[in-house]
Amino acid sequence: MEFGTQFQGQGVVVTGALGLFGRGIAKAFAAAGAKVCVTDMDQAALEELVTELGAEGSFARACELTSADDMDNLVAVVGDAWGAPDILINNAGIYPSGFLLDMDTSDWDRIMDVNLRAPFHLSRGFALQMINAGKTGSFVNISSGAARKMRRTVVPYCVSKTALDRLTKGFAVELAEFGIRVNALEPGFAAGSSVSALSEEHVSRAIRGIPLGRSTSMDDIGPAVLYLSSREASYVTGTTLSVDGGNSAGTLDVFQDKKTPL
Template sequence: MSLQRFSGKKVVITGAAGVFGGWIARAFAAEGASLYLSDIRPEALEQTARRLPGVDIWQHVTDLTDPESAVDLIDSVERDWSSPDIVINNAGIYPYSRLLEQTTEQWNATIDLNLRAPFLLIQGFARLMIARGIQGSFINISSGAASMAGPGMGNYNVSKAGLEMLTRVFSLELAPHSIRVNSVVPGYAPGSEVSVMTDAHTSSMIENTPLKRTSGPDDAPQAILYLSSDAASFITGTTLSVDGGRTARVR
């Protein structure tokens, strides 16, 4: 039986058409939230929405590498909702490119989506929350790559390390308004259509995860629900790893 902890709450989820985005949307929907789903892929976004019958859902096709599109998402949420209660910055890309061969365009694409977009969305949505006295919550989806460097992952490493620092700084600046900002590090989950991984990569990730499996549909979403809930009202500026112990050796 669902606890319905988020009945009446308004939740924005970026990257909602992806693997993790769909799982996060399902978890919030099961507990009574209204959803504002954002993704760059309209057909996949519509499919995600159709999997959540009986839930109040708004959709926005957003190119978060474009600051104007990010602002349009904020404006659309303000028009439809006045303000969100919870924002999940889940959209991101995981490109493989060694730094010596990497182009400026490849670098910028990763930083723009994985780091600049969360900055713009927290800034814009926090302003809405503050203006309306909402004690909101932001969850940024980070990665073990924030603390585990790897060849061919330089732009991704930097973007996620920056995201965790962004989480900490925003948590301090928004604390006077009782707005909380945290990060979650999910474990590896295969199936992304944006950043496709090989079977060999999946096997390697499982082998290097102490609990010897990939992330399931309830693992990270349940942590996100907790950090977004009143039960975590005294938690801000932290990063919670839900990765089967993969980053335990470096944290």
């Protein structure tokens, strides 16, 4: 899908911009003519990413997503730079592994803070800023198939993504009158996270079960995020788009002796 020049000069905020998907999303918007505020934990790495983007008006701002003050400062900095953004991508998320019986409450709180509280806090802050500036726009929350299927050892992550889907619908309903659309996108399986390293055996087993036979790439996610943020999706709000090669529909894993059709 071609989006022409409709993102030219638009301001896009991307959280978790140093991650696998965040970096790709930022690059997709920059390539489409947008200016991007990239935010994550490492200011120096973020500034390097801004240089890579090469998009005029883009800038880096480190932000700790467990800190309300940090998030408020991020909103204020974006407001000073652009008046208000046009698009917010709540991409940041953490995926620690562990059994519920072994988990400290502080670990639970951090997962909920980053994966759920931060999207609420930033969506509220930027929505108010956009409304005051008379801007319409789009928010996209990066969700997961874990929102619909519980996974052993990552229960808090699953809970946070289920709640994020509901938060997406809630904001979609409440912000519709102001011309702000809110949707979620579920990427499929992708190895390469610096936060959660996966073994080669785990990766190959996961890919074997995907109906379309491969992992998710930014060639899949970039256009999907651009679509949800574009005027072509002007009648789309409160929905979740799965871009996962059919993985949410079913798996190719079989347990019978007969392994092939026909």
